[in-house]
């Protein structure tokens with residue numbers, strides 16, 4: 001068997017994110033994960049919370065084998081599905097209590113942000129939440145040197161990528177009918193940003 005794809009960052013940030021999710025989500029709920037990547041978050045969160053019914057996803061052509069292999073022994077984690085945020089409507093029949101998305105908005109074109117907001121609003125149940133994790137630019141706050149360098153690196157790799165202004169992301173959420181909620185500060189200058197079904 002080939003080795004599973006691996007993200008050192010996901011290994012570092014999974015514990016603080018799980019702690020935040022445990023504060024925000026009920027013990028039993030249905031979660032759609034967008035842009036699951038290697039599946040390390042799905043495996044860690046699904047392993048810790050057996051009553052979170054976790055649906056991983058990523059865009060077509062992604063490494064679904066790694067996601068599914070990592071989560072094979074976790075009965076509450078569903079096989080990953082192909083879901084491109086930019087292809088609306090999303091191919092999900094169920095409604096979810098939460099949509100979770102980590103490290104997508106700065107590593108994709110800006111159009112991904114309004115599409116994420118619309119897609120999440122369409123598949124969230126009443127009282128549901130969208131949880132977006134990553135580094136953001138916060139108006140009036142100094143940008144941490146690490147985030148400045150990360151932003152420059154992203155833009156050099158692709159001019160359509162880069163850290164997003166949190167206020168602009170929140171405006172897109174509002175336009176899609178999601179109300180901006182708490183902004184939790186997490187290690188390494190990242191945030192977990194909450195949006196609620198209005």
Ligand SMILES: C[S@@+](CC[C@H](N)C(=O)[O-])C[C@H]1O[C@@H](n2cnc3c(N)ncnc32)[C@H](O)[C@@H]1O
Pocket residue numbers: 007009010034035036037038041058059062083084085086101102103104107108112
């Ligand atoms: C930096 S990785 C983050 C993976 C994982 N969420 C994490 O935090 O470790 C970015 C992910 O976004 C996915 N992605 C990029 N554009 C996408 C799109 N339009 N729809 C869905 N996923 C997308 C990529 O395939 C990749 O898995």
